[in-house]
Amino acid sequence: MTTTTATPASTSGRRPGRPLGNSGLTSRAVANTVIVLAALYTLLPGLWLLLASTKNADALFGSDILSFGDFSLWHNLRDLFTMEDGVYGRWYLNSLLYAVVGAFVGSLISVAAGYAFDKYEFPHKEKLFGLVLTGVMVPPTVLALPLYLVASGIGLVNTFWAVFIPVLFNPFGVYLARLLSSGYVPNEVLEASRVDGAGELQTYIRVSLRMLGPGFVTVFLFQLTAIWNNFFLPMVMLSDQHLYPLSLGLYTWNSSATVSPEYYPLVVIGSLLAVVPLIVAFLTLQRYWKSGLTAGSVK
Amino acid sequence: MRHTRNAVAALLTILAMLLTACSASSGSDIAEAGRPVHLTFWSALRGTQEVVDEYNRIQHKVRVDFQQVPSGAQGGYAKLSNAARAGNAPDVATIEYPQLPGFAIDGVPRDLTELLPQSVRRKILPQALDLTTLDGHTYAVPVDIEPMMFFYRKDVFRKYGIPVPTTWAEFASSARKLKKAQPRARIGSFFTNGALHMAGFSWQAGGQWYQTSDDTWRISMADAPTRKVAAYWQHLVDQDLVRVEPVDSQQWRAHLQSGETVGYTAGAWAAGSLMNSTPGGKGKWAIAPLPQWDPAKPSLGTQGGSTFVVTKDSGHPKEALDFITWMVTSPDALRAKLSSGVSSAYPAVPSLVPVARKEMDTGYYSGQDIFGLFQESAKLISPRWKWGPRMTSTITSVEDGFAKAGAGSGTVIGALREGERRTLPDLKSLGLSVTTN
């Protein structure tokens, strides 16, 4: 599954070479044009979102996107946080709780397990790891309804935990952590620590975890994205609006928008604010991201 | 002094005895020293809060806690099903006629056959009660019954000399005349989300999509009368004589307001809805009876209408039923509901019609006695219709087919057949006895 072993930081194994043959100006122009077009394709929806956030309901439907006649950005922001008693703020908080706290706790759990798989031997180890891999193969959408059925059976539906506990489960994180542990934490260090008389768990916390640092961030980022993106599970589990994450909340407002068009600008600006955290996280932590990608190859 | 004290003590004792005697004879559940019975009530109908407030005001034995829920199709039914599954459904809930058999199969509404007194039964329009009585058992109490009517822009009809149709043949010819006179106008719409409208039309023509005999469901959504109706509407769509759009959509409303659509076929309740959604149409609209296939043998179906049920979970079925009875038979209840806004819902209890008529602002329809019209039409409602075991599922499939047919892929009758076919898995997986024709 891997094309390369885990490499920390950058992915450059080979600098892109000089243009070969008689490419000249035309190839260069064509290539750059294609890239520019692709970049435009990528960016224009985001640009639309930005511009549309400055318009109120009438302007959204009426005016040209580039006109700045009615600059309603602050007005929209105010409406966003006051609509329905500030439920948007609630949704934002919920998303942060589910995603950030969930990813953090989940990563701790996954990294611990991955480390254990890497450093210890025990009976049926590979069978258990096989089970972990099966978990990787099963997409979250397929698990959501069975989870709902169980939660419904024990009366836990429509609670914070109904979403929080399932998102902690990250078998891919375990797989990744096992790889990263073997790459970042050499066995000799472990031996030395044992010889020095440190307990196993002390070693883990004081030594291994520190060495796993970048790996931990990678696992954390992957899980953060997965949870922030998770739509089916909260949709199935939650019916109380106050427990909704952002994704579900905006979806609900959008369905109201067909009947009450005043929701359209709120969905637009709500979406804008929703993408900011992840983009910031991405741009600042992208090297961990890339290393995780390389380590886990094409997963 | 002592005499007074003795007298007071005697008086108090007598009073206490009287009170105990009274509370003992009033029966039911006022067990804990006169605390009122709490009923939970879920509804999506407008004006329900006012009705509940009125009930709580006029009596203190029962206190109703009302919760507004989304309309059935928007999640209200899912909410009810989930609550019933968890064992905490409300005491009283609102279910529309088509979905009632489905809920009865799921065991949500309580069997009211024994609890509903004959005196109340007599007050309800027989066709309405028929629709809530399944396999000999009554599962709900009708609130309103909505005969289908034809709403039209009389100013436009007058302007172009279009005759108001009394038969479906005339409807088609008027449609043609209108299109010729004003190419941008249409006499009505084929609703891509109008499975229940189509059901009403098939009902009128004598179709029987669902029958029960020998403890078996007999399903036939493409019987001869239905085929006639489907072919008729297919013709209208193919000839571009009607709009093709979803009812209650932005574009439908826009067409009504602009005069591009000058007619609308729906249940009687739509009169009030039109007043709310197109206030600019005041004085321009009129209501006519729905066109007939054969004027010598008139018949009619309904579109819309709700019922109240007492759920099996309810701990106070008698109080719940009393509350329901009051809501559907009391003029005060209807007045309270109408105080919240315009509604032309036609009561299932005919004695309430004068109340509704009095509260209605007749200005919009230029003084037309719309309730008189509704009353005449209601008499024509055919009693032979039954709703099916899984209407929610059937409606979804049929409307999917209608949307495609409207876009040119498939036919109206094809959509109905597909709808029937796609509901079978629901029925088979529940173990129901089903045959299809």
Place this chain on the structure above:
Amino acid sequence: MSTVISPGKTRKRAGTTPRTAGRTRPRRAGRRQQTLACVTLLAPFTALLVAVFLVPVGYAIGLSLFSEDHKGLGFGGGTTVFTGLRSYLAVLNDPSFVSGFGVIALYCLIFVPVVVIGALALALLLDSGLIRLRRTAQMLLYVPHAVPGIIAAVIWLYLYTPGLSPVIRLFAQADITIDFLGLHSVLPSIVNIALWSGLGYNMVIFYAALQALPREVIEAARIDGAGGLRTALLVKVPIIKGSVVMVCMFALIGALQLFTEPMLMNQATPMVNSRFTPSMYIYDAAFRRNNYGLASAASVILLIVTCALSYAVTRWAGRRERSAR
């Protein structure tokens, strides 16, 4: 006898062979400690594995085999009995379920070639050295991956909605009406959303694979006189064929779960019905048709199909890896 005793440890064995100073702890006592540590580290995850994965799957299988049974007309509620494969037969005979897979197949037919060729082309271009500001371009192209699925879907839905969309307005001024939400255009519109989200991500994967190519092979091609394009197509691509197939396979597996985008479109256009994809079918069965038997049977079927596909991919990849070594 060893003289160094680690704090907090119980020495099980007395009398050990003397060792050189510094290496005194016998293995056996350490192993017990190790076992304890191992269990502690594994416990939380294993608990989750059981609670969040094994139990729900087992419960779903159970529910699919036991469902509500009604006799005759069915009024008055049913009883829960063992119904065996009845729910599975009902699901497999349900045209809506089968058509969902048909939609997924069509979706893959359009999406997979486009995303693979697009991402590959971009990666090759970035690798060719012809691009200025390569790092910036990479970063920009990758940004959509950071946008949560539902938000991407909302943005594009609004760009497809007449009245809101500047694109539609632009074309309308030239008297051309485009309908992004019509019967035949709705699936390509959904593909476009997935493409927008997935292009940068897959591009990075291909780029990483290209970076790992040995320099000698490229040099050899250059010496042989191959131009940039020929080198790209005939030399680079075949070597990273493994990555290409992997991306295809994972796109396929992702497609099986398609839910978010069509769920949103379902609100906007009747051309996407509520059972458009298998995941939507499952949701509809549970919450609108109120039929847990159908929903759990369909979940199990989807689970089996997805696992089978994933397993096939992993086996195939493992085999290639082994043969490549």
